[in-house]
Amino acid sequence: MCGIAGLHLRDSSLEPRLGELLEGMMCTAAGRGADAAGVGIYGDPAVTPPGQSTVCVIGSPLPAREAAGLIGSLLAERSASLPGEPPVPVPAAAPASVRHEVAAQAPARAGLTAGDSGAGPSGGLTGTLVRDEATVHGRDAGQTSIFTAAVEAQELARAVREALPEAVLTSRGTALGVMKGTGEPATLAETFGLAGMSGYQGVAHTRMATESAVTPGGSHPYSVGPDQCMVHNGSFSNHATIRRELQAEGIEFDSENDTEVGARFVARELARGASVEESLMALCRRFDGFYTLLVATADSFAVVRDAIACKPAVIAETDRWVAMASEYRYLTGLPGVESARVFEPEPEVVYTWQR
């Protein structure tokens, strides 16, 4: 049993209250599971500052500020190497765990890479070896570390992986930050600073573990593609088979969790150019088991249930917001819920809302 909650705002005047509203929903959802919890927040300026990319990780061995320095130096090295050139060795001071297998990298966005360091246009574009560190901001939010920098998300993610090979990326993108961990949801919400967050969309999950261990890596949401986010109540029964198929295609996994397989599957479909709706319909055809899924991207919010639809789901909609929850009672703190259109999603019907 797990609890799901999501809020998609239509009225921007509610955006400053996103975190507070989502926290209320998540803490009520704790009744369906208190092993672990997590949130995905879209559009909070502190988590995803405009003009920057954000990568969140769990399991970082270093405090976020320290890790940020290391990531920044790796980004600076990268921006200094021209495509096709061998990678520049990292400074001797860097931990031995840093890997160097990535050869040529696409240059970071011109004018953004150097950030506050004043290094000017990206060295990658000019061929000049610029060794200044790109400015990477890092902060810890409980078991999650959040890194932001004015480079492409892919570039930042690569640097984070190099700098912190033990850590697991929980999100990468320009709109989304995923914070999660093990423990009691209300306590976790405090470590995330959830109540003070703003944004246009958020998803939350409270976990009662069934398919894999109670670990930070086994907690939801799963975000394995840029600004994509999935939370799941239920259990996939053929996830091991699909995991092997995806692995055969070269897709790597971070956890033993069944939901990660669903998230990787959807990410692959989206990468192939499918819409969110098409991706979820493909998931319905391929996956067996019980599921109510809430899937979000930078501009969409979607819900789907399996054919049997045992796992609960309720949707409420007003002119100001769309909300989804495992149980109606999570929604009682939302403004105007008394007059919301409340309904249960039909089995194997994909419901999507676009921004």
Added chain:
Amino acid sequence: MAALNAKNGIAAGNEPDAPTATVADVPLGASAARHSGTVTVDLAEVTVRQLNAALHAEPAGSRTRYRVLNPAGEHALAAGIGAPLDVRIDGHAGYYAAGMNMRAAVEIHGNAGTGVAENMMSGRVHVRGDASQSAGATAHGGLLVIDGNAGARCGISLKGADIVVGGDAGHMSAFMAQAGRLVICGDAGDALGDSLYEARIYVRGRVASLGADCVEKEMRPEHRQELSELLTAAGRDDDPSAFRRYGSARTLYHFHVDNARAY
């Protein structure tokens, strides 16, 4: 009465004819107010457990009226009542509202979550809005009325109660229903009446598909009569002749050697 009220912190009306027998047993907070024989319970002030304890403490035969405010989708509201109380819930209810009901009339002015009136034995439960999945599951007796739509598996394993759904009913409704009647005034979802025993099903609208061993049956006068009574009891004026009847073909009752390979 004053002493009892002071002891329990209950604000009571002064009407001399207001029932007082149960006041001593009502373990509610100061927010419960009794006026003209109606106990008002605000769930913003007291817990569901306190509400249910008060309902359970009512003596046999009590017809006390309760009005429940701010239910906020809480689970197990008014579950396990044994007396012929009259309970009105103003708002949405969570799981198992009025579950195991005996004798009481419970009206929910809102939607009901999973398993409303599950295992009801007698009495009446009326949902003014929609009901989630498994409404009336395993209910033995009484009447469940849902003005709106019912979710999946409405009347699953029904054991003798009657259910009238004003709108549509979801997939696998009346699954393995053994006895009782299910009336659907709207459409029925897939696999209606799968593995049905002796429950009778009446549907006015479209049936997406029939489940295993469920077949359409002739509407004889006695069926129109019982349907008419059920609709009247539910406060509806639908025309009984617009309905079709479904029941068990009874081919799954006994092992058939032709099916041996399926096991």
